[in-house]
Amino acid sequence: MSCNMRILLFAAAALLAVGPKTYAAEVTFYEDALPILQSHCQGCHHPGEGTPMSLLNYKEVLPWAKAIREAVLLKKMPPWYAEKGVGKKFSNDRSLSQEEIGTLVAWADTGAKKGDLAAAPPPAKFADSWSIGKPDLIVRPPKPYRIPSKGVIEYTYVIVPSGFTEDKWVSKVELKPSKREHVHHLIAWVRPPGSSYFEEYSVGDFFVPSVKIRERRREGEGKFERRQLLASYAPGGIPNRLEAGQARLIPAGSDFIFELHYTANGTAGTDRPQLGLVFSDGPPRQRVFTTAALNSKFVIPPNASNHRVEASLTMSAKAILLDMMPHMHLRGKSFEYRAVYPNGKSELLLRVPKYNFNWQLSYVLEEPLTLPKGTRIECTAYFDNSWSNPHNPDPTQEVRWGDQNWEEMMIGFISLAIDADQNPESVFVSNKPVNKGTPAVTGGNIPAM
Ligand code: HEC
Numbered sequence: 001m002s003c004n005m006r007i008l009l010f011a012a013a014a015l016l017a018v019g020p021k022t023y024a025a026e027v028t029f030y031e032d033a034l035p036i037l038q039s040h041c042q043g044c045h046h047p048g049e050g051t052p053m054s055l056l057n058y059k060e061v062l063p064w065a066k067a068i069r070e071a072v073l074l075k076k077m078p079p080w081y082a083e084k085g086v087g088k089k090f091s092n093d094r095s096l097s098q099e100e101i102g103t104l105v106a107w108a109d110t111g112a113k114k115g116d117l118a119a120a121p122p123p124a125k126f127a128d129s130w131s132i133g134k135p136d137l138i139v140r141p142p143k144p145y146r147i148p149s150k151g152v153i154e155y156t157y158v159i160v161p162s163g164f165t166e167d168k169w170v171s172k173v174e175l176k177p178s179k180r181e182h183v184h185h186l187i188a189w190v191r192p193p194g195s196s197y198f199e200e201y202s203v204g205d206f207f208v209p210s211v212k213i214r215e216r217r218r219e220g221e222g223k224f225e226r227r228q229l230l231a232s233y234a235p236g237g238i239p240n241r242l243e244a245g246q247a248r249l250i251p252a253g254s255d256f257i258f259e260l261h262y263t264a265n266g267t268a269g270t271d272r273p274q275l276g277l278v279f280s281d282g283p284p285r286q287r288v289f290t291t292a293a294l295n296s297k298f299v300i301p302p303n304a305s306n307h308r309v310e311a312s313l314t315m316s317a318k319a320i321l322l323d324m325m326p327h328m329h330l331r332g333k334s335f336e337y338r339a340v341y342p343n344g345k346s347e348l349l350l351r352v353p354k355y356n357f358n359w360q361l362s363y364v365l366e367e368p369l370t371l372p373k374g375t376r377i378e379c380t381a382y383f384d385n386s387w388s389n390p391h392n393p394d395p396t397q398e399v400r401w402g403d404q405n406w407e408e409m410m411i412g413f414i415s416l417a418i419d420a421d422q423n424p425e426s427v428f429v430s431n432k433p434v435n436k437g438t439p440a441v442t443g444g445n446i447p448a449m
Contacts, residue, residue, distance in 0.1 A: 187233075
């Protein structure tokens with residue numbers, strides 16, 4: 001640990017010590033620490049979740065008492081990057097209150113005592129490692145993908161037919177790898193029948209298309225006629241749940257297209273992702289889909305420490321905003337979403353002051369937000385291409401849009417709900433660059449993702 005960090009920890013601990021709550025009474029694992037771990041930590045820290053350790057019981061937690069103290073004081077854990085007190089409130093906010101941090105710190109500082117088992121809350125249950133519960137259908141590529149130990153691994157795809165003879169509505173969906181260590185991201189796309197997307201490739205084989213082929217679209221083909229984002233996986237992400245009456249549509253005759261992106265890490269491996277689907281009970285009231293405001297035309301100069309890039313998206317019909325997920329790579333520094341309403345009023349929705357590439361978090365609105373026709377979603381990102389960014393692969397390079405971690409992306413994903421019988425194509429007006437300098441590419445068209 002650096003000296004600065006030590007000072008910070010010491011200062012934070014001192015602050016807590018003079019806080020309103022004093023810990024004259026004994027702080028114990030079963031009574032005080034375990035309930036917090038259950039509600040804020042075990043969701044990730046249990047076997048099968050790809051976390052370095054399980055934190056289910058005293059025996060497992062004790063060796064980590066000091067590390068937990070530091071992780072919560074520094075707010076490294078649980079991972080949550082939205083700035084407090086600005087923007088909207090989020091239903092999946094996992095961060096700890098000051099009092100909960102104080103309790104965990106006091107527990108570690110007073111000998112990490114066990115306490116009385118009788119005072120413990122009942123153990124938390126984890127549903128068969130699917131966070132959506134048991135899927136009605138699991139879709140997988142026909143064979144595992146072999147991940148090489150080194151070299152650049154290009155975006156790889158595989159097409160799996162759904163076999164659906166009727167339209168299907170999905171209320172819960174989860175995509176997960178079998179080998180998390182290598183995963184940069186995974187996406188499951190839905191390819192409706194008649195789509196031109198990857199029409200030259202055969203079903204069931206892995207293939208690596210050129211960026212040109214990936215971006216190609218038939219003249220006049222709608223964005224959502226070509227492909228629709230169904231689910232994604234990236235480190236730290238959690239599948240979003242939909243409200244009752246909301247579902248994603250998979251048209252009859254669609255194919256699933258798995259987009260696989262791995263990063264070589266020195267050891268070879270295999271991965272065979274699983275897409276779990278839970279079908280909705282009846283016809284939904286609202287159709288949910290994911291789109292994005294993005295900018296793929298930026299140029300980040302070498303050594304620039306605060307380079308601004310903007311993107312926007314304008315609604316040509318009313319829609320309801322459900323969640324937001326900023327996406328950048330290693331030079332990503334901060335990200336902000338605003339809604340600019342037809343009356344000119346601008347509202348900050350989400351600010352992520354310290355973006356962390358290792359945690360691709362989706363921020364789910366506690367109260368879904370109605371965006372009237374004419375509302376503009378504006379995303380502003382800053383990139384740090386200087387030496388002071390410890391994650392920067394090379395500050396001497398000019399950086400543009402690209403797949404790989406040493407290239408960049410600027411995407412503000414959003415999920416929207418519309419009437420179930422409404423066409424998502426009708427929700428956006430044509431692209432209109434708003435930014436000074438680099439033009440923004442907007443709309444549901446996600447070019448080289
Ligand atoms: C969203 C999933 C998630 C949640 C929630 C979560 N963790 Fe973690 N935690 C991880 C992952 C993944 C790692 C390993 C990678 C890393 O260190 O970032 C980790 C690492 C850690 C470490 C080791 C840190 C280090 O410095 O090596 C500690 C300690 C820890 N978590 C404690 C906690 C505690 C305490 C909570 C709850 C207050 C919590 N975590 C909540 C996913 C999570």
